[in-house]
Amino acid sequence: MKNTEEIFLILKNNFPDSExxxxxxxxxxxxxxxxxxxxxxxxxxxRDNSELQFDSLMCLSGVDDFNGQKIKDEAGNEIMQGGxxxxxxxxESTSLRHKVVLKTSTxxxxxxxxxxxxxxxxxxxxxxxxxxxxxxxxxxxxxxxRILMPYDWEFGYPLRKDYQNPEFYxxxxxxx
Amino acid sequence: MGLLxxxxxxxxxxxxxxxxxxxxxxxxxxxxxxxxLACCAIEMMATSASHYDFxxxxxxxRPSPRQSDVIIVSGTVTLKMALRVKRLYEQMPDPKYxxxxxxxxxxxxxxxxxxxxxxxxxxxxxxxxxxxxxxxPRPEALLEGLLKLQxxxxxxxxxxxxx
Numbered sequence: 001m002k003n004t005e006e007i008f009l010i011l012k013n014n015f016p017d018s019e020x021x022x023x024x025x026x027x028x029x030x031x032x033x034x035x036x037x038x039x040x041x042x043x044x045x046x047r048d049n050s051e052l053q054f055d056s057l058m059c060l061s062g063v064d065d066f067n068g069q070k071i072k073d074e075a076g077n078e079i080m081q082g083g084x085x086x087x088x089x090x091x092e093s094t095s096l097r098h099k100v101v102l103k104t105s106t107x108x109x110x111x112x113x114x115x116x117x118x119x120x121x122x123x124x125x126x127x128x129x130x131x132x133x134x135x136x137x138x139x140x141x142x143x144x145x146r147i148l149m150p151y152d153w154e155f156g157y158p159l160r161k162d163y164q165n166p167e168f169y170x171x172x173x174x175x176x
Numbered sequence: 177m178g179l180l181x182x183x184x185x186x187x188x189x190x191x192x193x194x195x196x197x198x199x200x201x202x203x204x205x206x207x208x209x210x211x212x213l214a215c216c217a218i219e220m221m222a223t224s225a226s227h228y229d230f231x232x233x234x235x236x237x238r239p240s241p242r243q244s245d246v247i248i249v250s251g252t253v254t255l256k257m258a259l260r261v262k263r264l265y266e267q268m269p270d271p272k273y274x275x276x277x278x279x280x281x282x283x284x285x286x287x288x289x290x291x292x293x294x295x296x297x298x299x300x301x302x303x304x305x306x307x308x309x310x311x312x313p314r315p316e317a318l319l320e321g322l323l324k325l326q327x328x329x330x331x332x333x334x335x336x337x338x339x
Binding site: 149 | 255256258259283284288289292293295296300301
């Protein structure tokens with residue numbers, strides 16, 4: 001059983017070229033920040049290393065950090081330019097009974113993160129949901145389609161904080 | 177019964193009008209489309225089960241819209257599902273009736289403001305005969321809604337549909 005600091009040191013020694021940061025000064029549990037293009041390598045290592053054995057991806061969540069620049073569009077609505085979208089990975093080892101949280105941030109204008117669906121099958125639908133709700137593109141995902149919204153939904157990603165609901169969808173009025 | 181037992185002659189013959197006979201037949205065996213949408217569907221299933229026994233009013237779930245008379249929209253109608261609900265309704269033969277069950281189906285319910293995915297009332301896609309309020313409505317409320325629908329059918333005319 002290892003805590004996040006020990007896991008961070010193991011990762012640091014095995015991935016000297018990767019940008020890895022440990023974040024502990026928060027009221028919630030500490031997490032490790034990784035680069036969006038190293039997620040797959042680090043995840044595979046976390047799963048297969050005999051000291052770590054993270055065999056279970058408990059949750060994969062998208063987050064809109066909403067930390068860019070607020071501007072007004074032509075219609076006068078406030079939209080966000082720049083800033084980041086994040087993905088959080090909650091991992092657990094069912095054999096060694098320890099947990100860790102990974103975070104990766106990607107640019108809001110072209111959000112791309114490497115998929116981990118080949119490493120944990122559970123990630124497949126979670127990544128589709130993050131794509132559906134936030135528009136984060138998962139590179140190497142086998143089937144990156146919308147999962148909850150209609151397949152022909154062309155009005156953006158509903159959980160982004162500057163999302164505007166359309167007036168009509170397929171002839172049906174959407175607002176109350 | 178009410179409508180059919182108005183007049184009996186000696187030879188076990190019932191005298192009534194065609195309108196009353198048709199209305200009686202229609203309201204006494206309302207087969208519902210066997211489908212549910214959300215938590216209201218659980219209450220609807222409870223209404224069908226032995227304790228509340230929907231079957232005593234002639235309501236049985238029919239697994240085909242083409243052989244159904246009533247569609248009970250039991251739950252949150254998402255925009256994605258609304259197109260399917262509309263198609264189910266269009267596949268039903270006339271005369272057909274709609275019961276909107278629960279707040280979501282009536283007006284969007286708790287999703288009325290921030291539900292980016294919810295149709296704010298099923299009456300935006302299909303015409304509703306009876307609205308049953310509640311979140312979710314208890315089986316008694318759904319039974320009351322069915323009795324209201326039966327009342328409506330009982331007063332229908334072949335010339336003009338009652339409102």
